[in-house]
Amino acid sequence: MIIHDKLTNLVVFLPRIGVGVVGLGRIGQLHAEIFCTKIPNAELVAVSDVIEDVAKNVAARLGVKYYTKYEEMLKNPEIDAVVICTPTFLHKEMIILAAEHGKHILCEKPITVTVEEADEALAKVAKAGVTLQIGYMRRFDYAYQQAKEKIKKGEIGKPITYIAIARDPAPPPGWAADPKLSGGIFLDMLSHDFDMARWLLDAEVERVHVEGGAMIYDEIKEKGDLDVVTINVKFSNGAIGHVHGSRKSAFGYDLRTEVLGTEGTVYVGYRQDPMFAIGTKQGLVYWGIKWFFKRFYDAYVEEDKHFIQCLLEEKTPLITGEDGKKAVQIAEAAWKSYKEGKPIQIT
The missing domain is CATH 3.40.50.720 (NAD(P)-binding Rossmann-like Domain)
Structure with a gap:
């Protein structure tokens, strides 16, 4: 150039x-x-x-x-x-x-x-x-990066609990609805939360225990996937966690994350779009967030910038192939836990 x-x-x-x-x-x-x-x-x-x-x-x-x-x-x-x-x-x-x-x-x-x-x-x-x-x-979102920084600096003490809520407005279309092709709710949807858990706590997920089912959509049940799940997790540093996912959120995209420490808590995410509300004598009403593109557009830009910077400077990316593999391992363990009805240790 x-x-x-x-x-x-x-x-x-x-x-x-x-x-x-x-x-x-x-x-x-x-x-x-x-x-x-x-x-x-x-x-x-x-x-x-x-x-x-x-x-x-x-x-x-x-x-x-x-x-x-x-x-x-x-x-x-x-x-x-x-x-x-x-x-x-x-x-x-x-x-x-x-x-x-x-x-x-x-x-x-x-x-x-x-x-x-x-x-x-x-x-x-x-x-x-x-x-x-x-x-x-x-990992490139400004709010999650702030959370990472505060945890790393010790501002909330020792992290002891990770909590994630992820609810999509609607089920996935096309091929993504087939768990044999997409990995289903644990991989296609919640692997974001598995990756974030590892990154924020700087620890590996060692055990998962899943409860869930196809409680909302008949088509999801027919394909062998789930639309509501809860996953209790245990980390290598002794911390515990809870990840909840749903393929339906009536008011819009709902993504929230908390990390509880011995001296404080970090919170990321919100349920409503803070840019608009209507106030009447019935109360104050906010709209929900329609989908993740708006919420994470800047993060996508920073992700792509980081990729190019790593190539130019011959640096290791923030999210490596091994990080990607770890998320798949957790998802596979979650499926096994659900099918066998018991906690699964991840080796």
Whole structure:
């Protein structure tokens, strides 16, 4: 990338990372737009989707090339890194292909459907010597980062309890509704909370005990997934925790997290949109938050910036492939606990 500084009349050469995005659903288009407009040292080179009209329209809107075949995009020498935003059951093969083509990888969460698949992908990444970052964007959210900082500084004393509430406005569409393809509620939805638990407490989840069921949607029950769960957890540092998830929240997206310490508590999240309310003699009414895009847009931007910075500075990403694998391990243990009706130790 070449920039002409008009004040000094100097020509400055800045490093540039060429990026290709594969999978142009809602998350893929979001990443493509961010890399195209928000990341100074990145250049969106191309996008790819198996549906040609989608790929063509996104490419035209952003002024880049498009492909319908992922492997063809990987052959483009202008692309240094790929962002994988395809369905979870495709991640393993796409990570491996990118690594074999020498491309660095930002892969949306979760890394894979199973731990076995994660091990295969990580082995190929290590052999190729490329960088892999997993897209648990909450680590880049300003509120969660504040919580991490306060805990690390000891401002709440010793962390002893982690509490997470995650409720989506509606069940997932399409392939994500099938737990064989997405990993179901524990992996597709709550792996965010598993990752956050490990990060905030700086400890591993050693045991899980699940209660739950398909209590709301018949279609979820038919596919073998769950729509309401509670997970009691035990951490390697002795702390305990509780994660609750639901595929329905009538008023909107509801995400809250607490960490209780011996000297205080940190709180992250809110149930209502604080930017608007209507007050009448009946009371004060806030709207709910429609979905996570609005809540975490800035976090997605910071996540993508971090990925490019890691490549330029040859640094290890904040969320590694191993972190991604840990979330899958916890999800697998949660499924086992639910099916066997007992606590499961994670080794």
